[in-house]
Amino acid sequence: MRYMMLMQVEPEAAARAAEDLDLEEVVATMGAYNEELQKAGVFLSAEGLTDASEGFRVDFSSTPPVVTDGPYAEAREVFTGFWMLEVADREEAELWARKCPLGPGVALEVRPIGELDEVDLPADNDWLVKAQEWRAANT
Template sequence: MRYMMIMQVQPEAAARSAQELDMEQVVAVMGAYNEELQKAGVFLSAEGLSDASEGFRVDFTSAPPVVTDGPYTEAREIFTGYWILEVASREEAELWATKCPLGPGVALEVRRVQEFSDIDLPEDNDWLQKAQEWRAGQQ
């Protein structure tokens, strides 16, 4: 099963905590965590995201959709990075999530990545077959 761990930062709390952090130490601790995931064979990918001020949001409540540049003053949490893990169970995903070296003002949201078998379509559906081919080509 694939699980995605999405890092969520509460900007005010994280900013207070970050003032006391040594960035070299942060990178070393996170690097060691990523290395542990890789050695365990559960690491598929991980990326950090740029600052929210560089992002944009697409709102589909109207036609055509409306694009709004960041940052978003109403946001209480900002997504700052993610990991995708391949694990045997939810319990294993929980284990790795609780080992993540994050501090005050940061949380992880963990969601199972849907498999093709979760989609209620006949196996001969053209788009489902293409999606399976795309995913196979990425591996």
């Protein structure tokens, strides 16, 4: 099963906790964690995200959709990065999430990635077939 771990940061708490951290040590610790994921054969990808001020949000509550530049004043937490893992089950995803070297002000949201065979459509649906082809071409 594939799982995505989304890193959520409460900016003020994370900033306070990071005041005394050594950036080189943080990078080394995270690098060792990513290497452990790779050696275990569960690592699919991981990326850090830029600051919310560089992004935008699209709200589909109206037509046309409304685009708002970041940062988002109402957001108490922001996503700052993610990992995609291929693991046997929820328990293994939880094991890896618990090992992640994050600290105060940071949380992981871990969710399974939906599989195409779980979609309630006939297997020969044109768009379902294309989606399967796209995934196969990108793995």
